[in-house]
Amino acid sequence: MFAVTILGNNSAIPTLDRHPTAQIVTCNDQLLLVDCGEGTQLQIARYKIKRSRLRYIFISHLHGDHYFGLIGLLNSLSLLGRIDPLTVYAPPELETILLLQLECSGTTLHFELQFVPLIAENQGVILEDKELRVSFFPTRHRIPCYGFIIEMQKRKRKIIPEQARAYEIPAAYFSQLQDGADYQRKDGLLVKNDWVTLPPPLGKRYVYCADTIYTEDLLPFAEKADLLYHETTYLNNLAERAAERYHSTSVQAATLALKAGVKRLxxxxxxxxxxxxxxxxxxxxxxFPDTDLAIEGATYII
Incomplete structure (x- = not known):
């Protein structure tokens, strides 16, 4: 399963019925938290998110509405008995902030907190395993800010059955062909993998564009995404205010989605x-007709 669940959809300050930015991305049995505004741990409880499956946290930038909920969440995870490591990807200053908060409160986490700094010059892949790849890229905001590309990879090659039979490859060997192996026949012929298989299908991509002024510099990162999240702090009549504050409008987000050729926004x-x-x-x-609101509690299948 590859899906996004909205925990918070508001900017700046919480309201009685909307919370600052936070999202859970489900990648089969792994959960990723993208941004962690105030109240995120309450939203996790409200929507029955399984904390034990949380593996990685990505913080786009250090405006409070994107990370003020993090120290509370970490403390609660420890109190609830977490022992599995947790990795935080964020601007480097956040490590200092978190360690100072823990030190001043005399708090010791009962799990290993790993930290990976995000620095613009190092943009690109920051996480990759057998089914998941995450990259980051800079957006244009008042302080350093980053978006994320989350991809579910399909590594298994596709067997061409008639070709495999023609080369007398036993069915018991098919799983190794799917992993990319060649086949050595008893008569000495080496059957190359690409003679009997096709490349794996393209994985699906979720692109998270964090706080940003409208800029077409983001098009290469959003291009052909299966799902794009883009901020829309203001309606279009406040386009000047949006530009002054390095935010985007509804029409600007839709325009970027259209130009990037994404499937859904x-x-x-x-x-x-x-x-x-x-x-x-x-x-x-x-x-851009295929646009939906990021509604808190809603899950969007990718």
């Missing part, structure tokens, strides 16, 4: 000044 990071969110869709969908 979800929009969030709404300003607290808005009590109704439907106008964001009314402005976005005429530009």
């Amino acid at each position: 979800i929009i969030g990071h709404f300003s607290s000044k808005y009590t109704e969110l439907e106008p964001f869709l009314e402005e976005s969908r005429p530009v």
Whole structure:
């Protein structure tokens, strides 16, 4: 399963019914937390997210609405008996902040907290295993800020049955062919893997564009994404304010989705000044019809 669950969709400050930015990305049996605004651990409990499956945390930048919930979550995980390591990917200053908070409160975590700093010059792949690959890239915001590309990889090659039979390869060897192995026949012929298999199908991609002014510099990272999240702090009549504060509007997010050729767009990071969110869709969908609001508690299958 590859899916995104919205825990918080608001910007700056929480309201009575909306919370600062946080998302859970489900990658089969692994959970990734992307940003961790205030109240994230309460949202995790509210939507019955299995904390034990949380493996990685990605923090886009150090504005408080994207990480003020992190120290509370870490402390609670320790109190609840977590012993498995947890890795945090974030701007380097966050490690200092977290260690100082733990030291000043006399808190010792009962699990290993690993930290991987995000530095613009090192953009690219930061995590890769047999089914998951995560990359990061810079957005354009008032402070260093990063987006994430989360890909579910399919590593197994596809057998061409008629070709495999023609080369007299036994079915018992097919699993090794899927892993990319060649086959040595008894008569000495080495059957190359690509004679009897096809490359694995392309994996699916979720692209998380964190806080950013509208910029087409993001197009190469968002291109052809199966699902794109893009911030839409303001409606389009406040485009000047959005630019001044290095944020984007509904129409701008939809425009980027259209130009990037993505399959689907979800929009969030709404300003607290808005009590109704439907106008964001009314402005976005005429530009990019496959747009949805990032609704708290909703899960979007990729």
